[in-house]
Amino acid sequence: MQVFKKIGLGFAAMLASLNAFADYSWNFPEPVTPMALDTLHVHNKFMLITMVIFVVVLAIMIYSIFAHRKNKGYKAVEDKAPSTAVEIFWVLVPFVILLLIDFVIMGIPAYHSVVMMEDTRDKATMVIKVTGSQWRWQYEYLDGEAQGIKFVSNLTTTADEQHNVAEKKENYLLEVDNHLVLPVGEKVRILMTASDVLHNWWVPQFGSSRVAVPGFIRETWVQVDKAGTYRGQCKELCGKGHGYMPVVVDAVPMEEYKVWVAAKKAEIAKAGEIKEMTKDDLVAQGKGVYEKNCAVCHQVNGAGLPPAFPAMTGSKIALGPIFGADGKYLKDSHLDRLLNGKGVMPAWKATLNDTEIAAVITYERQALGNAATVDPIVQPAQVKAARQ
Amino acid sequence: MSTTTVAHDEVHHDHPSGIMRWLTTTNHKDIGTMYLTFSLVMFLVGGAMVLGIRAELFQPGLQLMNPDFYNQLIGVHALIMIFAALMPAATGFANWMIPLQIGAPDMALPRLNNWGFWLLPPSAILLTLPFTLALFGIGDGAIATGWTFYPPLSVQGGIGVDFAIFAVHLLGVSSVMGSINIIVTLFNMRAPGMTLMKMPMFAWGWLITAFLLVATIPVLAGAVTMLLTDRHFGTHFFDAAGGGDPIMFQHLFWFFGHPEVYILLLPVWGFIPQILQTFSRKPMYGYKAQVYSLWAIGALAVVVWAHHFFTAGMPVPALLYFMYSTMAISLPLAVLFFCWIKTMWKGSMTFETPMLFAVGWIILFGIGGLTGLVLADVAADAQYHNSYFVVAHFHYTLFAGGIMGIMAGVYYWLPKMTGNMYDETLGKWHFWLTAISFNLTFIPQFFVGLAGMPRRIPDYALQFAEFNMISTIAAFALGLSQLLFVYVIIKCVKGGKKATDKVWEGAEGLEWTLPSPPPYHSFTEQPVIK
Numbered sequence: 029m030q031v032f033k034k035i036g037l038g039f040a041a042m043l044a045s046l047n048a049f050a051d052y053s054w055n056f057p058e059p060v061t062p063m064a065l066d067t068l069h070v071h072n073k074f075m076l077i078t079m080v081i082f083v084v085v086l087a088i089m090i091y092s093i094f095a096h097r098k099n100k101g102y103k104a105v106e107d108k109a110p111s112t113a114v115e116i117f118w119v120l121v122p123f124v125i126l127l128l129i130d131f132v133i134m135g136i137p138a139y140h141s142v143v144m145m146e147d148t149r150d151k152a153t154m155v156i157k158v159t160g161s162q163w164r165w166q167y168e169y170l171d172g173e174a175q176g177i178k179f180v181s182n183l184t185t186t187a188d189e190q191h192n193v194a195e196k197k198e199n200y201l202l203e204v205d206n207h208l209v210l211p212v213g214e215k216v217r218i219l220m221t222a223s224d225v226l227h228n229w230w231v232p233q234f235g236s237s238r239v240a241v242p243g244f245i246r247e248t249w250v251q252v253d254k255a256g257t258y259r260g261q262c263k264e265l266c267g268k269g270h271g272y273m274p275v276v277v278d279a280v281p282m283e284e285y286k287v288w289v290a291a292k293k294a295e296i297a298k299a300g301e302i303k304e305m306t307k308d309d310l311v312a313q314g315k316g317v318y319e320k321n322c323a324v325c326h327q328v329n330g331a332g333l334p335p336a337f338p339a340m341t342g343s344k345i346a347l348g349p350i351f352g353a354d355g356k357y358l359k360d361s362h363l364d365r366l367l368n369g370k371g372v373m374p375a376w377k378a379t380l381n382d383t384e385i386a387a388v389i390t391y392e393r394q395a396l397g398n399a400a401t402v403d404p405i406v407q408p409a410q411v412k413a414a415r416q
Numbered sequence: 417m418s419t420t421t422v423a424h425d426e427v428h429h430d431h432p433s434g435i436m437r438w439l440t441t442t443n444h445k446d447i448g449t450m451y452l453t454f455s456l457v458m459f460l461v462g463g464a465m466v467l468g469i470r471a472e473l474f475q476p477g478l479q480l481m482n483p484d485f486y487n488q489l490i491g492v493h494a495l496i497m498i499f500a501a502l503m504p505a506a507t508g509f510a511n512w513m514i515p516l517q518i519g520a521p522d523m524a525l526p527r528l529n530n531w532g533f534w535l536l537p538p539s540a541i542l543l544t545l546p547f548t549l550a551l552f553g554i555g556d557g558a559i560a561t562g563w564t565f566y567p568p569l570s571v572q573g574g575i576g577v578d579f580a581i582f583a584v585h586l587l588g589v590s591s592v593m594g595s596i597n598i599i600v601t602l603f604n605m606r607a608p609g610m611t612l613m614k615m616p617m618f619a620w621g622w623l624i625t626a627f628l629l630v631a632t633i634p635v636l637a638g639a640v641t642m643l644l645t646d647r648h649f650g651t652h653f654f655d656a657a658g659g660g661d662p663i664m665f666q667h668l669f670w671f672f673g674h675p676e677v678y679i680l681l682l683p684v685w686g687f688i689p690q691i692l693q694t695f696s697r698k699p700m701y702g703y704k705a706q707v708y709s710l711w712a713i714g715a716l717a718v719v720v721w722a723h724h725f726f727t728a729g730m731p732v733p734a735l736l737y738f739m740y741s742t743m744a745i746s747l748p749l750a751v752l753f754f755c756w757i758k759t760m761w762k763g764s765m766t767f768e769t770p771m772l773f774a775v776g777w778i779i780l781f782g783i784g785g786l787t788g789l790v791l792a793d794v795a796a797d798a799q800y801h802n803s804y805f806v807v808a809h810f811h812y813t814l815f816a817g818g819i820m821g822i823m824a825g826v827y828y829w830l831p832k833m834t835g836n837m838y839d840e841t842l843g844k845w846h847f848w849l850t851a852i853s854f855n856l857t858f859i860p861q862f863f864v865g866l867a868g869m870p871r872r873i874p875d876y877a878l879q880f881a882e883f884n885m886i887s888t889i890a891a892f893a894l895g896l897s898q899l900l901f902v903y904v905i906i907k908c909v910k911g912g913k914k915a916t917d918k919v920w921e922g923a924e925g926l927e928w929t930l931p932s933p934p935p936y937h938s939f940t941e942q943p944v945i946k
Contacts, residue, residue: 055866056799063795070796078786085757086779092761093775096696104698104764109705119702119754126750130743134793138739141795146732190875192477200476202877225569226662228727228802232868237798239728241663242568243656246729259877263802263870265562267569268484271873333484336556336574372572 057233060254060279064235066141073137077129145236148247152217156208160220160227160240160262162374163269163324167208170219174289177296180379181206182320183272187328201271202259205320207278209292211285215251224374225267231260231275239264252279269324299381302408307394310405314391317384321376322392330396336372341397350389350403357414362389363406367414382411431936439534442526443936444511447533449833451508452826454536455501456902459819461544462496463895465489470891473884478875486874487560488576492543494563495580498680499587500540502814505822506683507532507594510622512833513687514598516927516934517616519607519943524600528593535590542583546576562872564669565639567654567662571646578647581640588633595626607926609945613707616925617700620707621686624714628675628682631718636672639665663728670721678717680814682710684821685752688774690925691828692756695771696763697922702755709748709755716745726797735794742792749785753778768920769843773824776851777816784812787862802872805865808858815854823850823901830908831915835933838908846904849897856890 055072059065096102110116154174159166168178181204188194190201197203210216220229222240230237231250238248252258260275280288305313319328322340326332330340340346350361357363360370366385369375376385386408393400431437441447469489472480481489511529515522523529546558559580561570570577602623606615615623642653643665652658654665693700700706722730722738730738756778765771787809791800800806823846831837860883865871869880876884915932930938 054863057868063798067795067799070793071790071799074790074793074796078790082782082786085753085782089757089760089775089778092757092763093765093767096761096763096765098697098764098766102762102764104696105762106698107701107758107762108699109702119705122750122754123747126746130746130789131740135740135743138793138795139736141793142732142735142739145795145798146735190478192479196476196878198878200878201875225572226566230870232799235795235799237727237801239663239725241656241728244661244663244729260868261870261873265487265566265569265872267572268482268487268560270487271483271870271875333482335553336484 056235059233059235060252060256060258061234061236061250062253063145063250064233066144067235070134070137070141074134077133145248148217148249152215152249154211154214155217155219156210157219157221158229158240159223159378160229160266160273161223161379162225162267163262163273164321164379165204165208165227165229165262165273165275166379167206173286174292177289177292179206179292179296181208181276183274185272187323199259202261202274202276204274204276207257207276209278209280209285209288210250210252211282212252212255212279214282215249218248218250220246220248223378226264227262227266227273228264229260229275230263231258231277233258234260234277237263252277255279255281272324299383302382302412304407304409305383305386307390307405310387310390311394313383314387314389315395317380317388318391321380322388325372330392330398340392343392343398346392346396346398347400348402350406351410362393362403363411363414367411377415382408382415385411440530442522442530444515444523444526444529445833445934445936447523447529448508448510448512450533451504451511451536454533454540455505455508456905458496458500458504458540460898460902461540462493462501463898465493465496467892467895469493470888472874473876474888475885476876476878476881481874483874484560485557487562487872488547488558490872491559491562491580492547495543495559495583496540497814498563498676499584500536500543502680502818502822503587503591504536505819506622506625506680507591509618509683509687509822509825509829510594510598513829513927514601514619514622515605516930516938517619517925518602518605518610519926519939519945520601520605521937521939523597524605525597528597532590532593532597535586535593539583539586539590542579542586546574546579549575564673565643565665566669567643567646567665570643571654578644581644584640585637588637591629592633595629598622598626599630607939607943607945613704614945616686617689617703617706618683618686620710621682621684624710625679625682628679628714628717632672632675632679635668639668639672642668663725666725666728667722670724671718674721674724675714675717677813678713680818681821682714684777684818684825685710687825687828688777688821689756689759691770691774691824692759693924694828694920694922695768695774696760696765698759698763699924700755701758701761702751705751706755709751712748713745716741716748720745723792723797725801726794727801739792739794743789746785746789753782753785764922766921768827769838769840769847770824770828772844772847773820773827776847777821777824780812780816780820780851780854784809784814784817787812800865802870803865804861804869804871807871808861808865811858811861815858820850820854823847826905828920829927830905831919832927832930832932832934834909835915835931836908836910836912837915837919838904838912842900842904842907846897846900849900850894853890853893853897857887857894860884860887860890 056068059068110119154172155170157168157170165181169175184203184205185201189196220238220240222242224242227240228237234250236248236250238246256279258277262270262273325337326340332339345362345365350357350363352358366389367377386406390405472486546555549555550557555575558576561573602619645651646653652660654660654662689700720738720742723742791797827843864880864883869876917931918928
């Protein structure tokens with residue numbers, strides 16, 4: 029029993045240290061939104077109450093275990109059910125205490141927390157849309173000066189780090205190429221959806237987590253009150269890449285946010301320009317797109333993971349014709365597959381821009397051991413036309 | 417078997433021996449033994465899988481397996497532990513002990529009983545076969561969606577999902593047949609004078625479990641069948657593109673899944689008080705209060721399901737309803753805890769292995785229960801949900817509350833079932849090793865969960881490394897300790913000090929009036945309860 033006693037003491041000591049030194053490594057990470065702060069308070073209070081109940085009950089039990097033993101000559105008393113009024117009173121005490129805890133001490137604050145959590149619109153100054161897809165997050169700014177900014181956020185941890193070939197960097201599995209940038213102190217309404225399976229957008233320091241459901245819009249909100257970079261992960265099992273779609277949010281002061289918005293808009297305008305590209309340029313750009321988006325399943329070398337994820341090398345689709353005699357793309361062609369997906373293969377038309385799709389198709393046809401002769405390259409303009 | 421009565425020798429001739437005895441048997445004791453053996457084997461299989469998982473999580477990085485295989489292991493581990501280890505163990509005890517405890521010669525529907533058992537091995541094969549098939553290039557392995565089958569991921573998955581759906585169908589049929597058998601037995605075959613309110617607590621626990629199973633298994637079967645037709649026959653129950661809703665599956669699944677927790681625990685809540693009274697040498701406290709509490713929990717079990725997916729998005733009134741109704745479960749549970757401790761209070765206690773497990777069980781299940789109360793809070797749940805905090809919580813309820821409870825039952829009844837005493841020293845070693853390594857495995861998981869580690873990920877950020885390492889080392893200790901359990905059981909079956917009829921000094925109840933082991937056919941004349 030002493031082991032349990034020690035564990036109980038350990039819990040108690042841990043809790044004491046937590047309040048005294050605010051050492052969050054044993055608890056939720058430092059809260060930076062009103063919701064997370066509220067959650068932490070609820071959690072600490074609840075933990076304290078349950079810990080007290082646990083320790084008191086344990087103490088009674090331990091006392092009984094040592095006092096009422098046969099080898100100490102203790103004789104059992106005959107006691108089957110409460111009989112006197114005093115006994116019935118003592119039986120009701122724990123019941124009443126719990127009733128109070130459940131529906132008053134915890135129940136009332138819990139009500140206010142829920143109402144606050146679900147109030148996504150009141151005082152919200154901006155709206156963003158978060159789309160989960162296998163296995164990356166897409167962000168879109170829906171209103172204000174940032175309206176129209178839209179980008180995809182991919183894991184940047186390398187395969188070598190994951191396979192213990194290269195040394196793991198500080199933010200192993202928690203770093204992405206494009207951070208979501210939010211202004212400090214603004215209430216941001218978040219619309220959440222998914223393009224394939226369920227995902228869950230979660231940053232522990234924000235205290236909000238919501239499942240992204242394909243075909244439906246779910247809502248939550250954040251108001252980051254402290255500038256900084258915050259990291260989280262998908263927390264709804266979404267397939268083999270579930271552990272590899274982190275969330276990274278930069279909360280910056282308003283002026284910095286405005287600078288970022290302007291820069292991002294210029295960058296997007298530039299990337300969206302359609303221009304004629306050479307094969308080498310397409311292959312070079314396509315390599316980056318491929319390794320970021322496709323290599324998870326089809327592998328860096330194009331070998332795939334058959335039977336679920338077919339090989340690129342020697343693929344009939346990657347070597348076959350794309351455009352028919354009328355100049356339109358064929359059903360089940362390489363371009364069709366990229367744009368619209370099929371089965372486990374996701375549709376990329378909403379995720380990648382024209383240049384990226386043209387580049388990755390060209391890369392898959394001219395690298396990875398392939399050298400397609402029919403429709404050897406695809407130009408961004410052709411992708412643009414195909415979207416019409 | 418040699419030290420038997422004349423009556424025993426006579427009946428020995430009317431059943432086949434060898435393998436045919438086990439294939440054709442309709443004897444409740446034989447079937448109970450098969451259930452328990454099957455459960456033990458599958459416990460080791462499911463345990464081996466989780467050691468694979470823990471080994472991968474020993475340190476950051478991918479060491480042993482690819483993420484897809486990892487996802488298969490977590491799902492099949494859970495399905496095996498729940499459906500093939502914990503449930504058959506409870507059913508095994510029900511088969512063995514309910515007729516003995518209520519003075520009946522056998523279960524009411526013996527052939528149904530035989531059928532119920534023999535559906536289990538095929539479903540265990542269905543669950544694990546895809547692993548083997550994948551080695552031969554057929555399919556892409558077992559179900560990789562976790563045990564919860566959530567669409568659209570499960571619609572996207574390979575043949576492993578179909579195998580799991582059919583396995584769940586068979587397991588469900590088996591459970592429903594077992595439940596019907598128990599309900600019929602308890603209502604019709606109690607000894608004269610044994611009113612419902614005189615039934616042993618184990619019988620009560622199982623009666624409520626059986627009702628829950630009959631009520632909820634068909635819903636699960638319906639849900640996975642809808643999944644099957646979504647996968648293969650073009651329906652859109654769970655596909656928004658066709659007017660369906662993926663979250664509807666979660667409602668259907670957890671309408672079964674939440675009562676399932678109590679299905680696993682109620683039989684244990686039945687026999688733990690019996691163990692406590694035996695080793696406290698004092699009748700159990702508040703029998704009526706316990707029975708009513710079990711009913712209250714059984715009723716609440718079917719109306720709280722949505723607390724498993726608060727973060728999936730629900731209207732505020734629904735969130736509040738499911739939060740408050742979930743918290744209400746703590747009330748009858750508090751009554752039960754009170755009665756259990758009051759049963760020990762001022763008793764004359766000794767601490768043989770079953771009592772050690774029972775007392776350890778109260779404490780550890782208490783941690784599971786209290787963390788469950790915290791999880792009911794919607795606001796805090798946003799943080800706990802799908803983090804390792806939840807993993808630790810449900811292992812406190814299902815490993816400590818379920819499996820360690822079952823172990824208490826094994827040590828308690830093994831001398832009665834085999835006629836031999838188990839090795840007390842080894843039994844105590846088994847308890848302490850299990851209790852300590854269990855806590856060392858799961859306490860760190862509470863902390864990584866709070867710090868923000870999601871569950872079901874094959875690799876993790878560097879800040880979680882230390883806790884995961886401790887957890888893995890302890891998990892291997894926990895796994896290896898169970899080999900000792902197997903050894904103790906085998907040793908006890910093979911021989912040992914002969915057990916008396918009563919076995920334990922403080923044992924009360926009809927099963928202790930029979931010889932140890934009981935004759936093949938017991939209570940051919942009904943005992944009368946005064």
